[in-house]
Amino acid sequence: MHDDIEHILISEEEIQTKIKEMGKAISEEYDSRFPLVIGVLKGALPFMADIIKRVETHLEIDFMDVSSYGKGTVSSGEVKIIKDLDTTVEGRDVIILEDIIDSGITLNYLISLIKHRGAKSVKIITLLDKPDGRKVDLVPDVAGFIVPDAFVVGYGLDFAERYRNLPYIGVLKPKIYNNEAAASETL
Ligand SMILES: O=P(O)(O)OC[C@H]1O[C@H](OP(=O)(O)OP(=O)(O)O)[C@H](O)[C@@H]1O
Numbered sequence: 808m809h810d811d812i813e814h815i816l817i818s819e820e821e822i823q824t825k826i827k828e829m830g831k832a833i834s835e836e837y838d839s840r841f842p843l844v845i846g847v848l849k850g851a852l853p854f855m856a857d858i859i860k861r862v863e864t865h866l867e868i869d870f871m872d873v874s875s876y877g878k879g880t881v882s883s884g885e886v887k888i889i890k891d892l893d894t895t896v897e898g899r900d901v902i903i904l905e906d907i908i909d910s911g912i913t914l915n916y917l918i919s920l921i922k923h924r925g926a927k928s929v930k931i932i933t934l935l936d937k938p939d940g941r942k943v944d945l946v947p948d949v950a951g952f953i954v955p956d957a958f959v960v961g962y963g964l965d966f967a968e969r970y971r972n973l974p975y976i977g978v979l980k981p982k983i984y985n986n987e988a989a990a991s992e993t994l
């Protein structure tokens with residue numbers, strides 16, 4: 808698995824140090840407000856698991872599973888809800904946790920949906936931001952790291968469902984996704 812990585816962009820230690828800082832900021836801002844923290848599956852799972860342990864105020868968690876990438880490296884532009892929230896967001900202070908904002912299409916859709924459902928406030932916290940990938944106008948409230956316009960994997964981020972379990976963020980060797988594209992063209 809590690810052999811498929813061209814280089815490590817953000818180490819495990821850098822990720823964990825940043826998450827501690829982000830958790831502290833959430834604790835201070837949301838003290839006594841009982842925020843509803845929504846993780847966007849599947850990519851945000853490791854980030855969510857780590858950051859909530861660094862928040863020192865009561866919070867509630869819930870998940871949405873949406874997908875717009877399928878097996879490829881380019882957004883299809885269409886967001887599909889695979890699993891909706893169990894919780895009512897009306898009147899709640901909502902924090903949406905994402906692993907990455909790339910085109911912005913996924914979050915653009917989620918923000919409208921949650922505002923439409925009557926949330927009191929919506930804050931966007933992403934571990935990674937790839938501003939060069941943007942297709943819609945969207946700026947996160949908090950971004951851990953800015954990443955270049957390359958397909959990155961690890962720490963929740965996948966390519967064709969693999970590499971989510973890497974503890975760091977890395978850039979995949981182009982031959983890995985070129986091979987996959989060639990294989991799917993011959994199907
Ligand atoms: O800004 P965008 O271009 O919309 O891309 C970002 C979204 O794409 C990825 O999810 P994906 O749809 O691949 O599902 P996954 O989290 O299950 O991998 C990632 O986890 C973000 O949710």
Ligand code: HPA
Pocket residue numbers: 876907909910957958959960964965966
């Ligand atoms: O760079 C990326 N890597 C993995 N998943 C993604 N989803 C959007 N951008 C990316």
Ligand SMILES: [Mg+2]
Pocket residue numbers: 850876964965
């Ligand atoms: Mg993905």
